[in-house]
Amino acid sequence: MEEGLAQNSVPPSGPIDKSRILDVKPMRSLIPVFPMSPQAPASGQYPSGFSPFFPFGGPQQGSSGAPRGGAIPAPIQAYRSPVGAGEGGTSMDGSSGRKNAASRSARSAAKRNKKAVGVPVDASGLVGISPAQREDGSREVVHLIMTTFDAIRRRICQLDDAKELSSGSIKRSDLKACNTLMSKGIRTNLRKRVGAVPGVEIGDIFYFRMELCIVGLHAPSMGGIDSLHVKGEFEEEIIAISIVSSGEYDDEAEDNDVIIYTGQGGNFNKKDKHVTDQKLERGNLALDRSSRQRNEVRVIRGIRDGANPNSKIYVYDGLYKIQDSWVDRAKSGGGVFKYKLVRVPGQPSAFAVWKSVQKFKSGFPSRTGLIIGDLSSGAESIPVSLVNDVDNVKAPAYFTYFHSLRHPKSFSLMQPSHGCSCGKSCVPGDLNCSCIRRNGSILVSRRPLIHECGPTCQCFPNCKNRASQTGLKHHMEVFKTKDRGWGLRSLDPIRAGSFICEYAGEVIDQARLNQLAKEGDANEYVFDTTRIYEEFKWNYEPRLLEEVSTNDSTEDYTMPYPLIISAKNVGNVARFMNHSCSPNVFWQPILYEENNQSFLHVAFFAISHIPPMTELTYDYGIASSGHAGGSRDSKGKKRCLCGSSKCRGSFG
DNA sequence: GTACCTTCATCATA
DNA sequence: CTATGATGAAGGTA
Structure with a gap:
């Protein structure tokens, strides 16, 4: 990565x-x-109690044959070999x-x-x-x-x-x-350049055109064609270097590797203006020249955001070449230019992944390697699928699926309990809410501790200050990795900063943890806030907006309370998240009140925009020295396979 | 859910 | 050099 x-x-x-x-x-x-989503549909509470997980029982067991085959595209970013990144040269x-x-x-x-x-x-x-x-x-x-x-x-x-x-x-x-x-x-x-843009990888996603602009993938803020002047044989000429295909036009996508792109200009699509033909100038001229130069053109595909139908997600789909161009006539009668772009072979799939996911979701045809449609057995409002298309292992070891903490450890309150008394729902910027006020001043970054509203509060359950309590918002999937056991990924794109899931399980104490260490697998399915975590900070909010003052620039990032969770027997999807030294998910301590007591939880949020089918990982941190039976040094550690350039080599 | 409508920022042209 | 215009945006409203 x-x-x-x-x-x-x-x-x-x-x-x-x-x-x-x-x-x-x-x-x-x-x-x-x-900006505009109502954020929480609040589709009801969890069914109370636990839902047992029977890996081999039940009628919905997958087909018997060895699941195999390439129906599922590999995760875009997870295991990329160093080859793909550095084409550059030409x-x-x-x-x-x-x-x-x-x-x-x-x-x-x-x-x-x-x-x-x-x-x-x-x-x-x-x-x-x-x-x-x-x-x-x-x-x-x-x-x-x-x-x-x-x-x-x-x-x-x-x-x-x-x-x-x-x-x-x-x-x-x-x-x-x-x-x-x-x-x-x-x-x-x-x-500006032809071909790959350093630092932007195929499959990367963006939520605004402006994001494309500031990273240099596509310069125009609105226009669909970006171009560049180059020295031609005799004179300077203009060539196209990238396009945005919003899919709304008449652009046709016959298959994943071909785009029929319509040129720009001409009032063929506006109803107020009279119809005019497109002219062979600007972007159209650039595309025309590129069809002869056969230079690589970056393609960004605009896709309707399923979660937010009013907005669009832009997927960088890699390099294409213009194979053909012709003149056509739009329905309104105006002449338009058409360009046929064909994807350069050998690139990791990006847009194709989105298409496959669509098929998975429609359930037609049935998916290869699908073992269980919902391993939460209804405990989550969105099903959690379980797939294996790499080997014959049928399921992870038995555990009970539960969405939150069992035997949560409570802490005596510092102040007498008073949940907020907001009438409806609390919004992030509103200092009238006492819960929000406890979080200090504005902003969205990782904090030592975040106070959420809880059952004691007067506000509605769909209040925005309960991000970690509303259950999964994305279609998660537990899948078999090639070399790291089971892993977790999402079928939906995840926007940076979004809540992903809580770390559910049974709260244990240090003694129990030490006991587990002696038994061998202390690291399996344990979340321990007392470990040492590098780079606790996330979201480097620079002081760019002067109007907001910093009242607490020096923050203590040590944990307020220790919390150790074992998800070996009881847990949710979080237990399947693997370690990475350059992760795409971070964890965050959350505190809220229930029955006049404060309870600490651990929740996971996205570090950056995460494309669908990308493995979700967080940094497991390093065992703090001085406890856990002394000899944890090399013994308890595992070789890290995250493949990051910043890899520490081992973890655990 | 679609159809406009308003206000946008950028870069290439003039 | 600065002004202007074209442009597959985003969000809000009807």
Whole structure:
């Protein structure tokens, strides 16, 4: 997931030191703020009690034959060999496109940072992307920029929500956030190029056009065609370097590897204007030239977001070449250009994965390797499927499926209990809610502890300050990995910051943990907050919006209370999540009151946007020394197979 | 659920 | 150099 760094020269002199350049701000809650979704359908409570899990019983057992075959595309990012990332080499350099590449602000910033080597710290001392990084990205820089964008965007959302001005104010958090980043020069891959963009991988997903823009995948904020001037044989000519296919037009997708793309311009689709033909200029001209040059064109596919039908998700589907072009006539009669793009073979599948998932969901044809349709047996409102298409193992060892903690450990309250008395539902920015107020000031980042509303509160159960209590929101799947046992992934895309699941199980104490250690498999299905976790911080909210003051910039990231959970006998999907040294999921301590007592829970949230079918992983951390029977050093550890460039080699 | 309608930011052209 | 225009966006409203 992290390879391809040093590919395009100009090494930004080492990884970014986030702790130095970034200022993490406290946030109010971890609920993902989507501009318009009602967020919680609140489709009722869980059926009380436990639901037993019978791996071999029941009528819905999968077909008997050995599940095998390639019906399920491999996870996009999980096990990529280093080959895919670094094609780079053949890029035609956009020499002429370069002259106007830098925006004014970027230029001035570049001037300021002229001498700066490595991580630049801008005048205010906080965030910076070096001039080199601004021109050519890397996985790390892209990740940083995406995360920063989303952090700022959410904060703007929360501020808007809290103000509740609603005086017809247009809430374009994406534009505002983009503005902020652009003006600070926080963007990358500004140098246009043909072919792969360093740091952006095939299968990566985006929730706004602006995200494509700031990572340099596709520059125009609205337009579907991005182009570049190159030196032709005799004169300069323009070629296409990327397109966005929104699927809404007349673009046809006969199969996963072919797109019939319609040119731009012409009033053939508007009803007020009179019909005009498209002209062979701008993007159309670029596509035309590219069909002769046969250069690679990046393709981004726009897909309707199932969870949020009003918005779209953009999937980077890799490189295509224009194989054919012709003139056609739209229904309205206007002449249009058509271009046939064919996917360059040998690339990891991206859009094809989405298509397969659609088929899985429609249940037709029945899926290869499906063992159980819902291993939660109804305990979750969305089924949890169990599949194995790599070997003959039929099911994980027996356990009881339960959605939360059993025998939860309670803590005496610091103050007398008072849940909030909000009338309906609490929103993240609202300081009138006493629960939200306990979380301190605004924001959405990882916190030492987050207070959620609970049963004691007056607010509705679908209140937004109960993110971790509303059950699974995504169609999760337990699947057999090639070399790491069972793993967890989602059939749905997961937006950065979204709640994924709680770590369910039985709360145990240190003595019991030590006993398990002696028995051998202490690490199996145990979550232990007393372990040492690197990089506890997430969501590097930079101090970009001046109007918000930091009242607590120095935060203690040690755990407030120890909590050890065993999911060996009782648990939910979280027990199947594997370790990775560069994970896409983080855990977060959550506290809420129930029966006049406070209970601590552990919940998981997405670090970044996660495409469907990508394995979900979090960092298991390192066993703290000084307990657990002393000799845990090399014995209790397992060789790490996460494959990350930052891999520590072992875990446990 | 669809159809407009308003306000957007960017980059290439003029 | 700066202004202008084209443009498969997003969100809200009818």
